[in-house]
Amino acid sequence: MELFEGSRPLPRPSYLGVEITYPERDDPQEVDDIRTNLSERFLQLADTESDAAQKNSLDAKEPMQVFLRVRPFTGLEIEQKESQECVSIPDPCSVLVRAPLSSQACRLSDRGSSSVAQKFSFTHVFGPETNQTQFFEGTIKKQVIDFMKGQNRLIFTYGVTNAGKTFTFQGSKNDGGILPRSMELLFNSIEGKVYSKMDIKPHRCRDYIRLTKEQVKAENAIKNGVLRHTKEVDPHCSIQSNNSRISADTTDFLNDDGVSNCSRVLSEFEERVRESEELKFDVNDSVKFSVWISFSEIYNECIFDLLDLVSGDKSYKRKTLKLAQDLKGFSFVKDLQWVQVSDAREACRILAVGKKFQSIAFTKLNSSSSRSHSIFTVRLLKIEDADVPRVVKVSELTLCDLAGSERCTKTHNEGERLKESGNINTSLLILGKCINALKNSQQSKIQQHVPFRESKLTHYLQSFFSGKGKVCMIVNISQAASAYDETLNVLKFSAVAQKVLILDSCPALDSLLHGQKKSAREVSFIINNADNKSLLSRKRATVQWESRLDDVLEGGNDEEYEDNFDYEDPLDCTNLEDEDDYELEEDEIVIKKEAYENLLALVEDLKTKLCSEKQEKLLMELRIREDVAKEFKEHFIQREHDFSERLQKEKELLEERCDERMEILQNLVRTCSNEEEDDEEDGTKEPLSVTTDELNIPLQGLFSSIQCDLAVIKKQAVEAHHHIEAIHDDAEQISALEQKLQKVTGELSKTQEELQRNSADLVRQVNQCSETRLQLEESDKTLLSHKQQIDQLMDMIQQKDTAIEKLKDLISHWEAKCEDYEKTLNSLHGEMVNVDSDTSRKRPPDARQPPEEQPPSKKGICADQPSTRNPFSYVSMQRQNAENRKRYRLKRRKSGLSSDVKWR
């Protein structure tokens, strides 16, 4: 039966106390971890009571401390409206983040709104208003104190680029970060107890070596060389070795070149420390402390020593250092330069030298972005400064300023910067994987492989996650809306990191050693024993059942391994000293014969117990294996049963679907045949139900027609084949065909040319047509406007005609009136004539009187009476008529009648 189907582990069988469930899944079933668990069980059973007590203390695990620091907005960020209240701090131990609308998180969320806030808890949250002092006091101070008490501590920063990691770590020009402050606290605390000789130097991970006079000289030369570098970069600095106090004349912590010049900050801090807390070691006068510092960086997956003097030479290719692992499984950087320091100022100057050589570059998001993970390590040797100085404790404080994760879409990095980003992101991703795997292993009993070796950073940090000492993480975030998505990822990672339990073996050792005066060899035995146990538990946590050699030894460096074998007792410094010293140490161990015999008996007794234990374990293993096999068998039977059920169900489902499809097909065929029937002339209807035979008829027809087509195609293919063969044989025919082809091609090209010409003509004509059409349209428009004008004129003519008609009527009216007047005049004239004749008859003929005025008469009206007319009166009458007419015209004109009326 298949056990591996993917990467997700199956639910554990019941022998681990987990109920067997059989969800539908395609993931692999890891079998290796079963063996791991057995081994763990054996080890548990093997522990004696005293061992158990010791083991309990060794396994004193605590969750990793994670502090969050929220960076304030920069001026530029405020200008760019980055402040969208994405981050708030409801209480000192939690932070609330709300996705801005522009964020990917918001876009991808189902609700698509920014209203849903996420809360993350931390050991402590420091808001944007927190200053460096408050931050140091609230976080690292305790760690430094623990370190001074002899414990190992790792402090590392984590966050996206430009989140303020380096600021927190190293600080600014006027305000030192946790690193200079730690140094200050350390040297203030060991004031007057500094072991300034350089004859004992830390070695490998937790060892030390005694140096000869020549070696001491060489060390001194190296130290002065390093410090000279600070002189070169900062002329105001002066070396003041063997002086733990800081001179007041020195200036800033960092100068403009980013070089350490810590005095002012340190002297201020010194004051504060002195005021607030004087942490003095309550140790006798013979106890001294030797402080050694190293500073390295992991750049593009290579480790470089930042205190390597040749680093300053640009043409010199920096030496890549290797990681090594001692027999206890602790990693260390091989051939790393350790420099002894006597005061905080020296430490800061060494930091400045290292910083000068550190890989820092301009990116779009940060003008001085760390392109590497920097590791600043302080080793503290507690020395009993008697006749022969003797190291009683070695502790280590490692401060890692990790480079920030970055999105290339935002940084727009290219070339070298892009490569750096890739390496930074990869190593941080692996750190995330390791943290995740550690958490899973600790929470679920299922041993997961922790991929420490996949990156240099995690490989280096492995020791701390495996019991070397406590780990403290500082998470830096910015509140900028544009960095929200990255910030959210950082917070999620931190939430996981907080769940990781860190084993700290040092307190156990302390408790074991406390209150008893033991010889160096006894101490070494206890430590080794403890180390071996912690190593075993470490191996259980990190290495699978079959530990491969390269999981234990470093980089194929067998020599290193053998070296460690020789010096497997870390506190038995005689191993590394002169032979004489060794003898001296040996002579100090005094065991009575009785005790020796007792011990021998004890050993024998233990041997027998061991044998019986082994037998018991073997039997138990057998039983467990049987149980496991039985449970597996049941499990597989159950799975088989499940699978057969599933198979059956699927079969039924398929059959059902098949039936449904058949029904659909039948319906389709039925509809088609109905339609055909409708088309037929007789119009007789088929019954709705179709039998299978009836259904087959059209299909058969279809098949037969397809077969016919196939036969025709085959025939054509055969013919074509024959034709091709014939053509193949006949070269002449080919050439004739080729000629024909050429001719046809020529004709084709001619036709094409003609076609092109005609097309061009056509196009031209089409263009002309369109132009003509446009002209025509314009003419139409003009015609229309003319027509409209004509219409208007016609209207006007009509109006005029009407007016003329009216005038004509008026004229005829007035003519009639005139005739009336004439008639009246004529009658008046007649009357006048009568009156005249009467008067002449009454008067003597010679009494010629001038005629009286006569009313006007029309010319010719009185023509029929010329014989009766007096020539004199006639003339006057005519004159009178003319005057009357004149007066009448005048009157008419005044009354507004047309003057066109003519008197006839």
Ligand SMILES: Nc1ncnc2c1ncn2[C@@H]1O[C@H](COP(=O)(O)OP(=O)(O)OP(=O)(O)O)[C@@H](O)[C@H]1O
């Ligand atoms: N708490 C703070 N108060 C004031 N300014 C800060 C604070 N934290 C960071 N800054 C400023 O923010 C900028 C970026 O900080 P820093 O260089 O420390 O980021 P980083 O996380 O180390 O970036 P990278 O990973 O790219 O090296 C710097 O100009 C720094 O002075």
